[in-house]
Amino acid sequence: xxxxxxxxxxxxxxxxxxxxxxxxxxxxxxxxxxxxxxxxxxxxxxxxxxxxxxxxxxxxxxxxxxxxxxxxxxxxxxxxxxxxxxxxxxxxxxxxxxxxxxxxxxxxxxxxxxxxxxxxxxxxxxxxxxxxxxxxxxxxxxxxxxxxxxxxxxxxxxxxxxxxxxxxxxxxxxxxxxxxxxxxxxxxxxxxxxxxxxxxxxxxxxxxxxxxxxxxxxxxxxxxxxxxxxxxxxxxxxxxxxxxxxxxxxxxxxxxxxxxxxxxxxxxxxxxxxxxxxxxxxxxxxxxxxxxxxxxxxxxxxxxxxxxxxxxxxxxxxxxxxxxxxxxxxxxxxxxxxxxxxxxxxxxxxxxxxxxxxxxxxxxxxxxxxxxxxxxxxxxxxxxxxxxxx
Amino acid sequence: xxxxxxxxxxxxxxxxxxxxxxxxxxxxxxxxxxxxxxxxxxxxxxxxxxxxxxxxxxxxxxxxxxxxxxxxxxxxxxxxxxxxxxxxxxxxxxxxxxxxxxxxxxxxxxxxxxxxxxxxxxxxxxxxxxxxxxxxxxxxxxxxxxxxxxxxxxxxxxxx
Numbered sequence: 001x002x003x004x005x006x007x008x009x010x011x012x013x014x015x016x017x018x019x020x021x022x023x024x025x026x027x028x029x030x031x032x033x034x035x036x037x038x039x040x041x042x043x044x045x046x047x048x049x050x051x052x053x054x055x056x057x058x059x060x061x062x063x064x065x066x067x068x069x070x071x072x073x074x075x076x077x078x079x080x081x082x083x084x085x086x087x088x089x090x091x092x093x094x095x096x097x098x099x100x101x102x103x104x105x106x107x108x109x110x111x112x113x114x115x116x117x118x119x120x121x122x123x124x125x126x127x128x129x130x131x132x133x134x135x136x137x138x139x140x141x142x143x144x145x146x147x148x149x150x151x152x153x154x155x156x157x158x159x160x161x162x163x164x165x166x167x168x169x170x171x172x173x174x175x176x177x178x179x180x181x182x183x184x185x186x187x188x189x190x191x192x193x194x195x196x197x198x199x200x201x202x203x204x205x206x207x208x209x210x211x212x213x214x215x216x217x218x219x220x221x222x223x224x225x226x227x228x229x230x231x232x233x234x235x236x237x238x239x240x241x242x243x244x245x246x247x248x249x250x251x252x253x254x255x256x257x258x259x260x261x262x263x264x265x266x267x268x269x270x271x272x273x274x275x276x277x278x279x280x281x282x283x284x285x286x287x288x289x290x291x292x293x294x295x296x297x298x299x300x301x302x303x304x305x306x307x308x309x310x311x312x313x314x315x316x317x318x319x320x321x322x323x324x325x326x327x328x329x330x331x332x333x334x335x336x337x338x339x340x341x342x343x344x345x346x347x348x349x350x351x352x353x354x355x356x357x358x359x360x361x362x363x364x365x366x367x368x369x370x371x372x373x374x375x376x377x378x379x380x381x382x383x384x385x386x387x388x389x390x
Numbered sequence: 391x392x393x394x395x396x397x398x399x400x401x402x403x404x405x406x407x408x409x410x411x412x413x414x415x416x417x418x419x420x421x422x423x424x425x426x427x428x429x430x431x432x433x434x435x436x437x438x439x440x441x442x443x444x445x446x447x448x449x450x451x452x453x454x455x456x457x458x459x460x461x462x463x464x465x466x467x468x469x470x471x472x473x474x475x476x477x478x479x480x481x482x483x484x485x486x487x488x489x490x491x492x493x494x495x496x497x498x499x500x501x502x503x504x505x506x507x508x509x510x511x512x513x514x515x516x517x518x519x520x521x522x523x524x525x526x527x528x529x530x531x532x533x534x535x536x537x538x539x540x541x542x543x544x545x546x547x548x549x550x
Contacts, residue, residue, distance in 0.1 A: 001493075001512045003486075003487075003489060003490035003493050003494070004490075004493050004494060004497055004508075004512060004513070005512060005513050006486070006490070007483070007485070007486075007490055007493075007494050008415050008418070008509075008513050010483050011411075011414060011415045011418045011483065012410075012411045012414060013410035013411050013413065013414035013431075017410070017414070017427065017428065017431060018406050018407070018410050020428060020431075021406060021410070021428070021431040021432055021435055022402050022403060022406055024432045024436075025402050025406075025432070025435050025436060025439060026399060026402055028436060029439065
């Protein structure tokens with residue numbers, strides 16, 4: 001340590017430094033103005049430092065708040081909802097809707113009536129779909145397609161968003177007993193900017209570009225105002241005609257399958273409801289049906305089958321039906337013995353599936369209806385005949 | 391506020407002559423910039439004359455000055471915009487031999503608390519209990535810190 005001490009020995013304040021310090025000190029203590037300021041300088045420094053600290057911390061808090069708000073307020077994913085009102089929802093990182101934009105006039109009107117900002121994307125979609133149904137955008141024949149397109153840069157997130165929104169809307173449709181076809185798809189954000197340039201919704205653009213790959217003559221303009229339902233039908237038509245030729249990517253294959261499935265569903269819905277309506281109308285025309293609910297329709301169908309069987313004395317199925325009818329009558333009269341019940345139970349087991357297949361509704365049924373005279377007048381007579389037989 | 395004591399030219403001259411070298415040496419341990427040293431000098435002596443009536447004896451004055459100078463130097467180094475790496479290259483005084491150079495460099499690179507103790511103990515020649523009183527720390531703490539400082543120096547320069 002001697003070396004250290006000897007080195008420090010050589011460290012000395014030079015004359016200039018001493019003189020300068022001396023001058024400052026004397027100046028400070030003789031000059032009144034300086035005196036207070038210099039001597040108080042420590043205090044001033046402390047207050048200043050505190051003030052600066054406070055300012056800095058407030059600024060930091062503000063920045064965090066602003067940053068947080070900006071993060072909250074920035075949509076990262078998008079969901080496009082197309083029925084005919086086209087709406088695009090911007091979803092932030094916390095799965096909340098922070099932007100809602102109507103792509104067409106109907107969509108804008110829909111958004112004006114329903115405020116969906118700051119709610120979760122599922123509830124927003126639920127609300128919008130419900131509003132669309134109430135306003136009659138979803139046709140009652142079940143042919144309307146509700147298209148959901150989840151858009152995200154991250155494929156996993158897009159799929160997740162698609163599944164979540166689809167499940168929720170599906171639940172809503174089931175709960176409210178709404179007949180509609182749900183078409184859910186996902187894509188990346190690239191298609192969104194393209195769609196924005198063209199002024200249509202991303203979901204629509206995706207389907208249109210799909211169609212364009214099959215038929216180059218199709219333009220976006222043609223389908224700008226079209227309903228999604230029409231686009232899906234057209235797409236399926238094109239897919240049917242082109243067959244499987246020219247299929248390259250898995251992505252394409254998937255979309256194709258989805259479109260075909262959706263179109264199939266439209267067709268089925270339409271058929272089912274049409275059948276129902278037809279049956280209902282015919283009964284109403286005949287003045288047979290007072291309240292047109294489904295249970296009644298079904299019982300009436302049964303009657304008609306039975307009537308037909310009796311009149312024509314037809315094939316086995318019809319005979320079975322007849323028997324069932326007899327059984328029902330007997331039950332009503334409470335005259336039947338146990339043995340009879342067994343036999344009739346057997347019959348019923350055989351009959352029920354057959355009836356169901358037949359009454360699930362098609363041309364045959366309608367023919368039956370046309371041929372059959374009014375059951376209300378015939379019923380008592382038939383009952384008597386059957387009972388007599390037994 | 392305590393009214394400022396009567397300060398004459400002579401008093402200032404004597405005090406500065408007496409303690410300037412010591413203050414300068416402490417500054418040397420912490421500061422490399424001449425302007426910083428000037429700042430510390432002015433502040434230390436301003437405070438000194440402000441409290442000149444409160445000192446009991448010579449020893450007290452010296453200890454008080456050491457403590458104030460340490461604190462001022464540390465305050466200066468604390469400010470973010472003044473934080474500078476101590477560069478050993480621009481030491482003004484040349485070393486007598488390489489061993490001395492190594493040792494001084496090693497001491498200057500020690501953590502702040504160790505530097506103080508090394509200086510007070512080996513240069514000013516205070517005992518550990520005295521240092522503990524000046525630094526207002528436990529005696530054993532000072533012992534421990536001195537031992538750690540010595541270990542560090544040994545690792546760097548070998549035998550002290």
